[in-house]
Amino acid sequence: MIDGDRADGYVSVKFEDIGLPVVVDPLDLAAPDDGVDRDDKNNQWIDLHCASCGAIVGTIPAPAPTVPIRCQQCRRAPGCASWCPEGDGHGRELFDADRTCYGREQVVPMTIEPSPGLGMIANIEVSPLRRFGGRDSVYLLANQRHGSSDMDLTATEARQVAALLLEVAEQVENEQGGDRR
Template identity: 50%
Template sequence: MTTIQNATDWTDLNCSSCGAFICRIAVPLGGPAQCQPCQNRAPGCASWCAEGEHSDALFLDDAVCWGPEVVIPLSLEPSPGLALIPSLEISPRRQIARGVDSVYVCWQHLFGTDIDLSVSEARQLAAVLLTIADRVDVD
């Protein structure tokens, strides 16, 4: 019995927006391809946004992209009680109408205090924190 082998080179087709695997193809496409979630994204929505469609935003000014949140418990801060652990919550944020991306930082203590940092400011803060942590760690 003769086995016919397909001489076609197969390649993965990934979303041009988020990089997610879509399928395997044998014929290259003429342009970029998007996965279904990215096709349904609101205009201006970030690829890292968990919501995507922003159907709950009544006005465009209300639409905000939120990315994955990282929580860092602060062990040296006294607990205000009420089973609340002081922590920093950090996540990417985009105000779609303004086209502004930021790094959102919220200090959860008795009352939350938050700031939006530009990408440049977040990188500067990270560099300063690393430098000072290295200095403290030497002693």
């Protein structure tokens, strides 16, 4: 269903059950003038199915997208971690890869690390993370002068890193005479 023309020459299209408009070039919607009967849905037009329940979400020109999509009903399905501030299963996200739960981040400023930019302080962010279809992890993001770097750790790995950090911090403090700055 075409909702209307846009000022940029594109149109907003709503597929059945998605509920969110998809912006496309009108030429992508127009059937090519090749004499093929577009009323025959099996002839270069395919049904777009929900990856969970199989319901037809819409009919599009072939080929099908390579990413799974969900109908509106399945997108509302629960699946958030208990610590996710969204808590709604991320139903507004069309693609599974975008259905990620981040918990509250804890930020530690790195005071002896040079600034990554004007008015910025280098830091490490730590939060719980659940990627769609993956297991929960401890997410680390280091923002420093050479850019940002992130990684996922299992809970066991995070505990091992924490224990090593405490051990090395103790060695450094002992060498400095107990200075905890």
